[in-house]
Structure formats: structure tokens, C-alpha cells
Amino acid sequence: MLILVAQGTEPTEHWRRPLPPQGSVILGRASGAWPVPWEPFLSRRHAELQVQGSAVCLRRLPQARNPVFHRGAEVEEAVLEVGDSFVIGRTLFTLEADSEKPGEAADPLPVQSRTITVQELEAVPFRDAPRRLDVLRRLPEVIRSAADEREGLARLVDLLLAGIRSAEAAAIVTTEAVLFWDRRRSGEGRFLPSRRLIRQALREQRQTVLHLWPPAGSASSSSPPSPSAPAASAAAYTLHESFDWAFCTPLRQESGPERGLYVAGRFATAAGTPLPWHEQQLHEDIKFAELVADIYGALRQVQQLQERQGLFRRFFSPAVLELLGSRAAGEALEPREADVTVLFCDLRGFSRTVEAAEGNLLPALQRVSAALGIMTQAILRHGGVVADFLGDAALGFWGWPTPQPARMRDAALAALDIHGELTAKSQDEGHILHGFCAGIGIASGRAVAGGIGTAEQVKVTVFGPPVNLAARLQDLTRLLRVPILLDEATATALRQGSESGSLLRVRRLARLIPAGLTRPLTVAELLPAGPLAPLSDSDITTYEQALDAFLAGHWDEAYRLLHRIPPDDRGKDLLMEIILQHNRKPPASWSGAIPILHKS
CATH class of the missing domain: 2.60.200.20 (Tumour Suppressor Smad4)
Structure with missing residues (x-):
């Protein structure tokens, strides 16, 4: 470093x-x-x-x-x-x-080693309380304004030296490393904290430990030196220093390696001052360090919570976040069956972009990230949960962790937002998403949602038939040449929803037997409402009349009605192609469902 x-x-x-x-x-x-x-x-x-x-x-x-x-x-x-x-x-x-390893020299025994309890410090008054409080007041800004953790540790060491005037050096330490240190006077060499003191404070006692020896010529000591202690141990104790004292105070934190505040210094008074006065001075300094450790730990917990919430905002809507922040968060995350609506959105044209960008993939990654951002924002804006990213695809769902009566409408509105924004960006030659589009499938049904995974890794997602169906519908958008497909349950609910009429519309598009399935699947297209919509209500009615005739085997009538649909509508193309391939006559085995022999 x-x-x-x-x-x-x-x-x-x-x-x-x-x-x-x-x-x-x-x-x-x-x-x-x-x-x-x-x-x-x-x-x-x-x-x-x-x-x-x-x-x-x-x-x-x-x-x-x-x-x-x-x-x-x-x-x-x-x-x-x-x-x-x-x-x-x-x-x-x-x-x-700067090396991050503690000193390797042996630690001679201190003259005194004391564990300082909270009860001892409660009765200790600050004789310079205004100055100490002014230093503590700066602690939130120290954490908030640091560009990264290392800078935050450096500022924390500065704060310790400012608040403890008798300190000559301070450090942030673990049992294995010195994360950062500083000393009041430069040019006095590297500061090497004692491994023994750190180990006692952080692992053995888990509270502040003070190592102390009286200055030369001290008249008294409340704890006389041990006869077995070497005479030179005091000067050598903190390794290459001549400090009179050192203490280590654990930093409170939720997880990670034990950390501590390490402070060392010399007594400011002349030799011979009674030791009890020194202890009073040190108790004030230790009490200050304890306050710093407690406040720092609490502020770091708040900061980490905010960081986690910031991460959650990328996947959960505000309503879900509110529930996850409550006391019932653990219960809410438990996997359970729920009625859900699933949206699967896949970016078109990305594979060709990656292939063309071989050797320069970062711009391609930036493009797909921009597209996934549009998908994510739309899902969250309409109250959904972002369950997963699969390469250039996003999976969102509604109906968990609490029931959502309007989940089908919300999913449909999210899909229209995604399609609208991607279409606009795709047509802008100067935009990073120029030339891209997306296929979207929406399906509803019973599924398992919540924290799903293994003992080692869990993520919030959804599992069940609606997920598979939404992915299959997304694939079918290529064949049917429309951007958004719905399953029959979602389409029926949207048609019946009185509040959906002014925002969106649905047209039955085809009846299919997709490859790998045996049961026919009725699919519908989701369309926006409004004067700029590609099809009018009359066009949708005409198309569905043509579809009914097609299903019944009246292909001449279906062909005639399809010609009344605007020529730029691609949704009618599949029916037209099949009718023309069979010379307007259904095959003898016609059941009304179009067999799809290959996956899209």
C-alpha cells in the first residue's frame, strides 16, 4: 500500500x-x-x-x-x-x-496489563468535554464523506489523534494486520503496535485492554512491576518505541475480522507524578475511544443498511422494500406458493452485436446493461420484483410477497413501457441502443416465490409453470412477429378488467401447439391504447373475426377479413402464410391449432 x-x-x-x-x-x-x-x-x-x-x-x-x-x-x-x-x-x-503486517519482534511483558470495564468508565468525567464533543461531532462526516474504506480509516485515525491529546500514535488494527496508522510527529519511524495487546483486546477479553508502565522515577504504583519482568521491557514493549502506555479498544461491527482502535503515547507530565493521576488521564482517553468505537460501529451499521437497501432498490419495488424492512422480513422471504404473473423479456440482436464486437466486448456490455436497466426500471415502477438476469434477458414477477389484485395489469403496463422505450431508443441513431428491440412474454398462474436456492446461496426468485410459459411466449414473439405475447389467463383477465381499457388492449392472435407440448395454447397480443396505437378497436375486432373463421376451417372468409387489416400489421402474417401455403383450404386433419415443429 x-x-x-x-x-x-x-x-x-x-x-x-x-x-x-x-x-x-x-x-x-x-x-x-x-x-x-x-x-x-x-x-x-x-x-x-x-x-x-x-x-x-x-x-x-x-x-x-x-x-x-x-x-x-x-x-x-x-x-x-x-x-x-x-x-x-x-x-x-x-x-x-506501508506494510499491513504487525511487527515481528517479540512482545516483552508489560509492567501492567489491565482490562478496562464499562462500569469503571461510567463514573469518569471529561475535564475537557467541549473539545471532545466537538471531535465526536465530526465522526458522522468522517464516515459519510470518505471516498472508500481506506480513506475512512485514515480519517478515523486523524480523529483519534485530535481527541486524545496525550496520544503519540494511533492505528486501526486486526489480529493479523495494521489497516492504517499515523503518528503525531513525522520522521520518528514506523509505528508497530503490539500483537499481544491486540490479541488480548480483540480475541481474549473482547473489551479494552490497557498496557501501562510508570515513567522513570515514578514514586508509586498501584500495581508494582513483576519481579520476573525484564528491566528493559517497558521501553521495548510497543516495539521500537518509548511509550509509557498503549491500549486497544474493539470496534463494534456485525461481521468480518475483529477490528480495534489502537492508541499509544507518553505521559505529558514530568517523571515522578503519582500514577493514580495518570490513570485518571488514561481513563478519560479510554472512555473517549470507547465512545468513538460505539458511535462508529452504530454509524457503520446504518451505512451498511443503507447500502443494502440501495442494492435492494434495484430488485424490489417500494412496497416490497417496506415489508422486507419490517419485523416480518424473515417470514416474508420464506418460499411459498402464490398466484403470480411473470414477465420474461429478451433483447433482440444482442448475439450479433457480441459476435461483431469480438475483442472489444466492453461497449457491448454497456449496451446490454442499458437495456437491462430499462427493463428493471419498468418492472419496479409498476410494483414488480426483479427475479433474475439471464444474459441479455430479465425476469420479473408480481403477486409476492403480498397478493396483488392488479398484478396482470401492472405486468402488462411494465411490458408496454419496456417496448415503448426500447423502440424509441432503437430508432435514435445516436443512442447506445440503436438497432435493438425486445420480445416479451407474460403468463399467470400458481408458482413458488421467495428465497429459493441452496444452503450456500439464496436469491429471491420465482419457480413454476408460469415462468416456463412466459419464456416460451417470449420465444414465440419471433414466429408471430409481435413484441408482446400473453397467455390465455392473463389475456382474459385484462379484457375483463374495467380499469385496463383506457391503458391497454388485447387481441387473440393464434392457437398453437408449440414444439415439445401436446396441448394447444391460445396466445394473445398486448397492444397500447390511444390515438398512436398501431391498430384501432375496429381492426382488432376484424382480426378476431378472421381468427374465428380460421379456427373453424373457413379459410376463404378468414383470408378476406385479413385483407382488411392495415398492411403494416405483422401480427396477421402467420395466418396469411398458412392459408396461402394450403391454397386457402385447411388440411383434412385440421383441428384449429397450428403445429409449431421447431422452437423459435
Whole structure:
């Protein structure tokens, strides 16, 4: 991990920040940039830093008012290796490499090791409460404004050093790694926390543990050193440091490796001050660290919940989200039978696009992502659940986790939205979806919905005959040359729904025996309503009269009626082709259903 260290002219003018392995960071005073609050010569956007392997590319931005110096010369650009520095104003910036492993040297025994309980800290007052509260007030912003987790940890360490004046160094640690550290004075070497202290606090005691030894010449101690402890153990305890104390406080979190706040420092008073005074000072600092840990843990839980809700919004409508956020969420997710309506939408033309884009697949992925986004938004907008993505297809359903009386209408409106938006984008030569269209199948029936999967992985989806039928109807849109097909149950319900008439219309299209099935299937086309609809109500009535004649074997009458349908209607083509293939006379075995010998 590469670290950028900023150091001003005063010891307190200092920070360390981990550089992201990808992307770039901006030094400056603008929102979103890395600020250097003590540096008056820093512009709003002054310099850009970008990691490239083990080096960092430095670039002075055009709007920067003051120069950047590297190796004694003014530069516009430079490549920084580990150990290199550059200067802006009176601030020195140094590139360091930071190992994430704790120190490997042995941990000598401390003079004192104490577990600090919550009960001990409850009665401890803060003598500088306003300052401590001001630091705590900044904690939500520390979490909210961090670009990523590493930057959040760096800011949390800054906050610890600001709130604990006696601290010389602070770190965020696990039992296996130092996630981030900083010290109040730069140039004093790497800070190596004690593995023993971390292990005691995070694994053995699971609460704050303090390691303490009196400064040289101390007059008293409430817990005298052990005779077996080496005389030099105090100076060496935190590894290469001369600290008087160190403590580790566990961070509260739901899952993941145990994390802790690690703080170490020296007593500010002269040697010989009675130890009880030091303990009072340390108890205040530990109480502050406990507050930071509790507040940070609570805020991180809220942030993670918001992140999960943001993820759920991509798959669930607001009504479903409200239920999943209730106390009954676990019960609501249990798989169970339900009356559902399923929508299966498949993108047309994508396979050809992928084949043509071989070797440059990212633009093709962006195109299919845009199409899936249109499908997802329409499903959610009309109260459905996004169950799955299958390559360039999306599966949505209605009727779970609570019954939806208008589920067929909502699914139909979602399908019309998808078709309308994709059609408009497809006709725009400048749009990423130019040339694409989609086939949509909708079917209703009894299915199992909820959290379905294995012990290792569960996803919310739907399983049963309506899913298979919706997928088959989507395939048949190619053969029947229409964009949206409905099964008979959905079509009948939509025809009978008084509230659907002004929004959508249905026409019976054909009676088929699809390949692999033995029972005939009556399919219908979903059409929009309104003055711009491709067919009028009169056209739909005429077509259905032609279909009835076709089913009854009166093909001359069917042929005559089909000629009254507008010529640009592709939905009549299959009937016309079959009638002409048989010279307007049905075969002797005619049953009214068209056999489909091959899958689309």
C-alpha cells in the first residue's frame, strides 16, 4: 500500500493518507479533494496523484496558482518513487510504502496489563468535554464523506489523534494486520503496535485492554512491576518505541475480522507524578475511544443498511422494500406458493452485436446493461420484483410477497413501457441502443416465490409453470412477429378488467401447439391504447373475426377479413402464410391449432 504523508512546519501540521490502487486523488481545497488545512498556498484543485504500479504520477493542474517543486526544481509533472518528495508552499509531501503486517519482534511483558470495564468508565468525567464533543461531532462526516474504506480509516485515525491529546500514535488494527496508522510527529519511524495487546483486546477479553508502565522515577504504583519482568521491557514493549502506555479498544461491527482502535503515547507530565493521576488521564482517553468505537460501529451499521437497501432498490419495488424492512422480513422471504404473473423479456440482436464486437466486448456490455436497466426500471415502477438476469434477458414477477389484485395489469403496463422505450431508443441513431428491440412474454398462474436456492446461496426468485410459459411466449414473439405475447389467463383477465381499457388492449392472435407440448395454447397480443396505437378497436375486432373463421376451417372468409387489416400489421402474417401455403383450404386433419415443429 502506498501512503502520502503531508508535513507542515509545525509538528501538529501532519497527516497520512493511503493512495487508492486505482483512479486518482486531487490535492486542494475544493469539495472532494484532499485538503491540507494549514497550507495557505494550496489552490482549490492544485495537483493530481495517480498510482501506477509501485510509482505515482504527479501532475500540477492548470488552475493551480502556486508552483510544485520536485527535487529542487519547479515541475508540471513528475513520477514519484517510494521515498520521493514534492513541495507545495511550505508543506512537504512524501511517498511511503506501508506494510499491513504487525511487527515481528517479540512482545516483552508489560509492567501492567489491565482490562478496562464499562462500569469503571461510567463514573469518569471529561475535564475537557467541549473539545471532545466537538471531535465526536465530526465522526458522522468522517464516515459519510470518505471516498472508500481506506480513506475512512485514515480519517478515523486523524480523529483519534485530535481527541486524545496525550496520544503519540494511533492505528486501526486486526489480529493479523495494521489497516492504517499515523503518528503525531513525522520522521520518528514506523509505528508497530503490539500483537499481544491486540490479541488480548480483540480475541481474549473482547473489551479494552490497557498496557501501562510508570515513567522513570515514578514514586508509586498501584500495581508494582513483576519481579520476573525484564528491566528493559517497558521501553521495548510497543516495539521500537518509548511509550509509557498503549491500549486497544474493539470496534463494534456485525461481521468480518475483529477490528480495534489502537492508541499509544507518553505521559505529558514530568517523571515522578503519582500514577493514580495518570490513570485518571488514561481513563478519560479510554472512555473517549470507547465512545468513538460505539458511535462508529452504530454509524457503520446504518451505512451498511443503507447500502443494502440501495442494492435492494434495484430488485424490489417500494412496497416490497417496506415489508422486507419490517419485523416480518424473515417470514416474508420464506418460499411459498402464490398466484403470480411473470414477465420474461429478451433483447433482440444482442448475439450479433457480441459476435461483431469480438475483442472489444466492453461497449457491448454497456449496451446490454442499458437495456437491462430499462427493463428493471419498468418492472419496479409498476410494483414488480426483479427475479433474475439471464444474459441479455430479465425476469420479473408480481403477486409476492403480498397478493396483488392488479398484478396482470401492472405486468402488462411494465411490458408496454419496456417496448415503448426500447423502440424509441432503437430508432435514435445516436443512442447506445440503436438497432435493438425486445420480445416479451407474460403468463399467470400458481408458482413458488421467495428465497429459493441452496444452503450456500439464496436469491429471491420465482419457480413454476408460469415462468416456463412466459419464456416460451417470449420465444414465440419471433414466429408471430409481435413484441408482446400473453397467455390465455392473463389475456382474459385484462379484457375483463374495467380499469385496463383506457391503458391497454388485447387481441387473440393464434392457437398453437408449440414444439415439445401436446396441448394447444391460445396466445394473445398486448397492444397500447390511444390515438398512436398501431391498430384501432375496429381492426382488432376484424382480426378476431378472421381468427374465428380460421379456427373453424373457413379459410376463404378468414383470408378476406385479413385483407382488411392495415398492411403494416405483422401480427396477421402467420395466418396469411398458412392459408396461402394450403391454397386457402385447411388440411383434412385440421383441428384449429397450428403445429409449431421447431422452437423459435
